[in-house]
Amino acid sequence: FGTGLFIFKSFPFFNYYFGVKVFGTSMWCWTMWSVLNRGIAKTCRRNEYMAAQKTAQDVMDGEDAIVSSMRRFANDAKCVEYLKTFKEDTESKIGSYRKALVMQMQQDLTERANKQLQAIASFEANMGSAMQELVVREAAASFKQKFPTDKAMQDGAFNAALKGLAGVAVE
Numbered sequence: 001f002g003t004g005l006f007i008f009k010s011f012p013f014f015n016y017y018f019g020v021k022v023f024g025t026s027m028w029c030w031t032m033w034s035v036l037n038r039g040i041a042k043t044c045r046r047n048e049y050m051a052a053q054k055t056a057q058d059v060m061d062g063e064d065a066i067v068s069s070m071r072r073f074a075n076d077a078k079c080v081e082y083l084k085t086f087k088e089d090t091e092s093k094i095g096s097y098r099k100a101l102v103m104q105m106q107q108d109l110t111e112r113a114n115k116q117l118q119a120i121a122s123f124e125a126n127m128g129s130a131m132q133e134l135v136v137r138e139a140a141a142s143f144k145q146k147f148p149t150d151k152a153m154q155d156g157a158f159n160a161a162l163k164g165l166a167g168v169a170v171e
Contacts, residue, residue, distance in 0.1 A: 147153055160170045 147157075163170050
């Protein structure tokens with residue numbers, strides 16, 4: 001019993017300092033390390049997985065961009081064929097363009113000439129009606145001036161009025 005008590009009292013793993021300070025602190029540190037290690041490892045695995053997914057998506061996007069670029073240049077071989085017929089096609093199109101341009105200019109000129117001729121015809125018609133109105137006005141003025149002084153004209157008008165009242169045709 002004495003030896004056991006001596007060992008328990010003096011052996012380093014059974015004293016207060018070791019039991020409370022060293023063992024307790026090491027258990028707290030080990031517990032915190034286990035918990036934090038799991039959380040950090042989970043976060044790192046998640047980030048690595050997401051980075052791998054992003055890398056894979058970037059690779060797929062890059063491949064799609066390469067394929068679309070290749071598709072854009074797939075018809076480049078046809079360019080040589082198009083260039084061979086370019087001169088003939090251009091000459092025929094320019095010829096038809098010039099013809100269409102001349103026809104359009106001719107049509108525009110015809111329309112302008114028609115408008116000008118219509119304006120001239122309208123002016124002549126207005127001048128004709130103005131001239132006719134002037135002749136009528138002058139004839140009426142001449143009649144008004146001559147009728148009161150001309151006895152033969154007054155007699156003719158009176159006879160025509162009598163014939164009209166009698167129902168006889170006036171000549």
